[in-house]
Amino acid sequence: MAEIRNCAAPRSLADALRTLSSGPATVLAGGTDLMPQSRSGRVGFATTRLKIHGIAELRGVARRDAVVEIGALTTIADLRDDPVIRNDAQVLRKACDHFGSSQIRNAATIGGNICNASPAGDTLVPLLVLGATVVLASEGADGVAKRSLPLSEFLLGPGRTSRRSDELLVAVQMPVPQAGWVDRYVKFGTRWGLDISAMALAIGGTLCEGRLQHARVALGAVAPTAIRASEAERVLAAGTLDRARIDRAVDAADAAIHPISDVRASEWYRRELVHNLLRRVLTDVCQA
Numbered sequence: 001m002a003e004i005r006n007c008a009a010p011r012s013l014a015d016a017l018r019t020l021s022s023g024p025a026t027v028l029a030g031g032t033d034l035m036p037q038s039r040s041g042r043v044g045f046a047t048t049r050l051k052i053h054g055i056a057e058l059r060g061v062a063r064r065d066a067v068v069e070i071g072a073l074t075t076i077a078d079l080r081d082d083p084v085i086r087n088d089a090q091v092l093r094k095a096c097d098h099f100g101s102s103q104i105r106n107a108a109t110i111g112g113n114i115c116n117a118s119p120a121g122d123t124l125v126p127l128l129v130l131g132a133t134v135v136l137a138s139e140g141a142d143g144v145a146k147r148s149l150p151l152s153e154f155l156l157g158p159g160r161t162s163r164r165s166d167e168l169l170v171a172v173q174m175p176v177p178q179a180g181w182v183d184r185y186v187k188f189g190t191r192w193g194l195d196i197s198a199m200a201l202a203i204g205g206t207l208c209e210g211r212l213q214h215a216r217v218a219l220g221a222v223a224p225t226a227i228r229a230s231e232a233e234r235v236l237a238a239g240t241l242d243r244a245r246i247d248r249a250v251d252a253a254d255a256a257i258h259p260i261s262d263v264r265a266s267e268w269y270r271r272e273l274v275h276n277l278l279r280r281v282l283t284d285v286c287q288a
């Protein structure tokens with residue numbers, strides 16, 4: 001592990017980006033992933049530690065026209081209680097409700113959950129269903145340079161993202177769901193609270209005359225990243241949501257996953273969870 005020689009705690013985004021552009025730095029937000037990972041020796045710190053929690057402009061939720069924007073430093077507790085999230089992103093609010101403990105929710109940030117890129121990260125599944133994009137900032141020739149990309153492209157593998165070392169995740173954006181939007185979220189763990197998902201799923205779409213249009217299906221902890229099951233989405237959107245279509249969608253979701261066996265669940269059990277819980281939430285939507 002490299003010796004930590006510098007510790008920066010900027011108050012502005014511009015100052016944080018200047019530090020990042022001047023050499024390797026480890027970004028520290030709430031520290032709820034990074035500190036346990038560093039203590040166990042799984043990750044090492046770069047020579048500069050960049051504490052970003054004092055950058056007020058990266059905190060909070062805003063709705064502009066038909067887009068909801070969440071600052072990267074917004075905590076899970078703040079997200080859970082936010083009125084915009086309650087109105088326009090219920091599926092994300094539900095995930096925040098089942099996240100860690102109150103101590104963890106008060107420190108953990110949405111940006112940290114995304115950048116940690118765990119296949120079991122609890123905000124990732126609802127964000128995928130809501131069609132989220134991530135906004136990354138770096139120091140540019142004329143000030144702050146930003147780029148956006150879909151969350152599904154940002155997540156590359158366990159602990160791996162397409163963030164460059166000079167970039168900071170500054171926000172996540174998602175369109176406000178259309179009228180008639182329905183969604184469901186399920187997290188399955190071995191106990192009710194303070195548990196990492198053995199499997200999580202979310203579905204969403206616009207229910208119109210028995211069809212789930214613009215259907216989205218996202219699955220967590222059953223592949224190297226949280227994923228969208230696009231073939232299952234295509235099957236669902238193609239016609240009336242009935243039992244036969246639900247069976248086909250479940251089969252398509254099964255073909256999209258690559259679960260592993262670990263301390264939380266076996267591969268077989270994770271497949272059973274996807275089969276049973278996806279069928280259950282789709283049946284629930286069908287009967288609504």
Ligand SMILES: Cc1cc2nc3c(=O)[nH]c(=O)nc-3n(C[C@H](O)[C@H](O)[C@H](O)COP(=O)(O)OP(=O)(O)OC[C@H]3O[C@@H](n4cnc5c(N)ncnc54)[C@H](O)[C@@H]3O)c2cc1C
Nearest residue numbers: 027029030031032033034100108109111112113115122169
């Ligand atoms: C007891 C316990 C329970 C937990 N329960 C859950 C749970 O139920 N569900 C769940 O999903 N997770 C859970 N976690 C994991 C963790 O709390 C979350 O992943 C949390 O959202 C991480 O956010 P953080 O701000 O603490 O990130 P940090 O630990 O500060 O950072 C995590 C990673 O992201 C990087 N990073 C952070 N912010 C940025 C940014 N803005 N730009 C670029 N890189 C950044 C860091 O460099 C680091 O690599 C739990 C952890 C603990 C210790």
